[in-house]
Amino acid sequence: MSSQTPAHRRSILLVRPSRQDFQLVGLYIGKVCVGLGLLQLLPLVIALVLGEWNSASALAVGAATSMIVGLVAEIRLHTNRQLLWSHGLVTVAAAWLVGPMLVAIPFWLSGHWGSYLDAFFDAMSGLTTSGLALVQDLDHLPTSMNFLRHVTHFVGGQGIIIVVLTMFAATSGVGTLYVGEGRDDRIVPNIIRTARFIYLVAGAWMVAGTTLLWVTGSIAGLDPGRAFFHAINLFMAAFDTGGFSPNSPSVAYYHSAGMEAVIVVLMIAGTLSFGMHYELWRGRRRVLIEHIETRALAVTGLLTIILALVGLGRAGAMDGVVPFLRKGVFTVVSAHTGTGFGVVNANLYSSEWGLIAPAAVVIAMALGGMASSTAGGIKAIRVGLAAKSTLRDIRSTLAPDAALVVASYRTRTRQVLNDGDVRAALTIIVLFLGTYLAGAVVGVFYGFPFDESLFESTSATANVGLSTGILAPDNPGPLKLTYIVQMWLGRLEFMSAFALIGFVIALARGRE
Amino acid sequence: MSARKPFHRSTIIQWLVAILLTTVLVLAIRGVRLSAPTSDQDFTIPEAADVAELETTVERCERTLPDEPVLPDADGVPNFGRVSSTAVVECPDIFDGEPVVYVGEVVGDILRRDGGAWVLVNDDGYALEAGPAGSSGRLLGQNSGLSVWLPDPMVDELSHAGGAGFRGDVIQVSGTIRRVDPADGGGLTLRAASMQIVAEAETAHTPLNGGQLVLALGLVTIVAALVLVERRVAAER
Numbered sequence: 113m114s115s116q117t118p119a120h121r122r123s124i125l126l127v128r129p130s131r132q133d134f135q136l137v138g139l140y141i142g143k144v145c146v147g148l149g150l151l152q153l154l155p156l157v158i159a160l161v162l163g164e165w166n167s168a169s170a171l172a173v174g175a176a177t178s179m180i181v182g183l184v185a186e187i188r189l190h191t192n193r194q195l196l197w198s199h200g201l202v203t204v205a206a207a208w209l210v211g212p213m214l215v216a217i218p219f220w221l222s223g224h225w226g227s228y229l230d231a232f233f234d235a236m237s238g239l240t241t242s243g244l245a246l247v248q249d250l251d252h253l254p255t256s257m258n259f260l261r262h263v264t265h266f267v268g269g270q271g272i273i274i275v276v277l278t279m280f281a282a283t284s285g286v287g288t289l290y291v292g293e294g295r296d297d298r299i300v301p302n303i304i305r306t307a308r309f310i311y312l313v314a315g316a317w318m319v320a321g322t323t324l325l326w327v328t329g330s331i332a333g334l335d336p337g338r339a340f341f342h343a344i345n346l347f348m349a350a351f352d353t354g355g356f357s358p359n360s361p362s363v364a365y366y367h368s369a370g371m372e373a374v375i376v377v378l379m380i381a382g383t384l385s386f387g388m389h390y391e392l393w394r395g396r397r398r399v400l401i402e403h404i405e406t407r408a409l410a411v412t413g414l415l416t417i418i419l420a421l422v423g424l425g426r427a428g429a430m431d432g433v434v435p436f437l438r439k440g441v442f443t444v445v446s447a448h449t450g451t452g453f454g455v456v457n458a459n460l461y462s463s464e465w466g467l468i469a470p471a472a473v474v475i476a477m478a479l480g481g482m483a484s485s486t487a488g489g490i491k492a493i494r495v496g497l498a499a500k501s502t503l504r505d506i507r508s509t510l511a512p513d514a515a516l517v518v519a520s521y522r523t524r525t526r527q528v529l530n531d532g533d534v535r536a537a538l539t540i541i542v543l544f545l546g547t548y549l550a551g552a553v554v555g556v557f558y559g560f561p562f563d564e565s566l567f568e569s570t571s572a573t574a575n576v577g578l579s580t581g582i583l584a585p586d587n588p589g590p591l592k593l594t595y596i597v598q599m600w601l602g603r604l605e606f607m608s609a610f611a612l613i614g615f616v617i618a619l620a621r622g623r624e
Numbered sequence: 625m626s627a628r629k630p631f632h633r634s635t636i637i638q639w640l641v642a643i644l645l646t647t648v649l650v651l652a653i654r655g656v657r658l659s660a661p662t663s664d665q666d667f668t669i670p671e672a673a674d675v676a677e678l679e680t681t682v683e684r685c686e687r688t689l690p691d692e693p694v695l696p697d698a699d700g701v702p703n704f705g706r707v708s709s710t711a712v713v714e715c716p717d718i719f720d721g722e723p724v725v726y727v728g729e730v731v732g733d734i735l736r737r738d739g740g741a742w743v744l745v746n747d748d749g750y751a752l753e754a755g756p757a758g759s760s761g762r763l764l765g766q767n768s769g770l771s772v773w774l775p776d777p778m779v780d781e782l783s784h785a786g787g788a789g790f791r792g793d794v795i796q797v798s799g800t801i802r803r804v805d806p807a808d809g810g811g812l813t814l815r816a817a818s819m820q821i822v823a824e825a826e827t828a829h830t831p832l833n834g835g836q837l838v839l840a841l842g843l844v845t846i847v848a849a850l851v852l853v854e855r856r857v858a859a860e861r
Binding site for chain 1: 649653656657660713714715716717731732733734735736737741742744746748750756757758761763764765766767768769771786787788789790791803804806808809810811812828830832833836837839840841843844846847850851853854857858861
């Protein structure tokens with residue numbers, strides 16, 4: 113209406129969330145809390161078996177706090193109302209903030225994190241499968257607490273919402289939660305069965321991957337018990353493209369080409385979408401070759417590997433083929449899949465690797481893996497769509513005026529490229545690039561060189577975990593917070609986060 | 625018409641109770657964290673703990689192209705004496721192929737194979753000064769160390785590697801730095817020529833955190849009570 117003020121017009125589309133909206137969102141966040149509480153029982157059992165009493169009580173406090181929050185929500189907020197689209201997005205974004213807050217409790221109580229913020233940082237890093245770490249004296253960390261770090265990768269990689277769907281077989285409308293968590297590839301029509309298939313795939317890979325790492329670890333010189341501990345932890349960090357490792361030198365700790373080869377396979381398996389795993393499960397290997405994401409991933413992977421090897425050669429950082437493969441190729445695969453395992457000390461990227469090789473690693477991190485996988489970053493589908501669209505536009509320019517140029521691409525079925533898909537892809541690409549840059553500017557503000565800040569910022573946003581050594585427990589709080597927000601945004605691929613921000617704004621300025 | 629809620633069940637009171645209980649829980653968790661008992665066990669190795677002074681001898685390498693010298697004024701010094709891991713990692717080029725002395729704690733696993741073993745040897749504050757963080761309660765930053773290759777006779781002298789609740793053997797190694805070690809697929813390593821034990825491995829006593837245990841038991845009891853309430857409420861629905 114003409115009598116409305118500008119402020120009034122701006123708020124006209126915002127509807128203030130009702131008590132029922134809070135009830136619904138709170139109820140589902142509560143379910144996530146119960147799930148995370150149960151998750152902490154696993155390392156708690158290990159602590160009790162190994163006699164790590166302080167870790168056991170820390171894990172009991174963490175698990176009990178999570179379950180109290182969840183149970184109170186279940187008792188006080190129970191409702192049979194159906195989740196709407198907006199509820200799903202807000203729930204997911206909030207759950208990905210509350211979850212790390214709860215998992216941070218046992219971390220902080222263990223005495224290996226300098227502050228609650230540091231513990232929250234590592235919990236967010238673990239659940240978002242980033243792998244950046246602020247833990248101190250990792251090499252003396254109790255076994256149970258080390259195990260919890262890696263379990264966060266496994267749960268976060270599959271999706272904490274997926275955990276809830278699998279465990280509690282939730283009610284209708286939960287598809288919005290699934291999509292809100294950054295997944296758009298419903299593998300089978302039923303969402304609960306999709307969630308269970310994801311855990312079936314992860315379970316099958318766990319058996320195979322852990323066994324292979326156990327064998328190669330034993331050959332590398334680990335005693336059988338320790339080899340199993342390292343194998344299960346490394347599996348969770350590799351397949352879920354996380355990047356935490358049981359000891360401070362990451363994968364370089366093992367000095368084993370066999371383990372590195374198994375880890376490369378697991379990282380690549382982790383970066384494939386669960387839809388792709390489904391097709392392979394059903395024996396449709398052609399999809400792997402024809403899928404736009406596989407092709408985009410192969411092209412960008414090859415280009416970044418070549419660029420890194422050229423850079424390493426130019427900087428004189430490596431001698432011989434084996435070091436190029438075991439250090440150069442491994443690092444690029446680790447970056448491109450969003451894993452973040454290191455085979456060289458973080459400081460060597462700046463002191464030894466020259467300029468070109470780290471740039472290749474940054475590009476690989478920024479691009480990321482497949483959509484609906486455990487990897488982060490821009491994702492191969494968006495890179496593929498942007499490339500297809502560019503080629504289509506070039507062909508349109510060269511074609512006669514009357515010609516209609518149509519481009520198509522193949523996912524699990526053949527699809528015609530439409531402008532809506534391209535626009536959506538480009539929007540997310542721009543948001544990712546902007547976030548990479550913004551984080552780098554914050555790093556520069558705190559006195560770090562731009563190139564190293566960009567490396568760190570990209571690593572956080574793309575949920576990778578490689579570091580040039582900037583990240584340290586003595587970093588200023590705002591810089592740590594920046595990386596936390598970046599990990600959160602990157603995991604949710606922005607849209608759920610925007611929905612939560614919109615929810616908060618509507619709370620303040622919306623209309624009844 | 626709906627009946628008016630009693631005062632103690634009004635929304636404001638319920639919110640206030642929730643905030644109060646959350647605050648109590650947060651303060652309790654913070655309290656047990658800050659009051660965690662620590663061990664006064666002394667892990668200091670006086671003759672080896674002054675690592676910080678060693679670092680002043682090395683400047684950080686800048687990124688260079690092959691044509692440019694890494695450190696023009698290095699003068700090809702043949703023997704650096706005792707070095708720290710941070711100095712070696714900051715500028716591996718000037719140590720490459722040079723004999724050095726290195727002191728640190730063996731941590732993690734002893735990866736025994738091929739006539740020797742790979743060990744991780746840390747020379748950080750936990751190794752040479754404070755002992756494991758979980759025991760001393762002192763946080764001195766992240767771990768720092770070098771990968772060391774020990775031939776078999778030296779490996780036999782090791783008794784225990786450091787880990788949770790253990791400070792491992794502290795060793796002094798004389799050997800050669802390899803910037804790109806072909807035996808490790810191009811890794812940065814120290815190949816030992818001789819080794820001596822500076823301090824035997826020992827258990828790091830970690831006092832039981834009684835306050836944390838009591839809090840844990842209290843919270844578990846509340847969870848058990850809430851599970852019963854939730855079941856009863858669910859049955860009534």
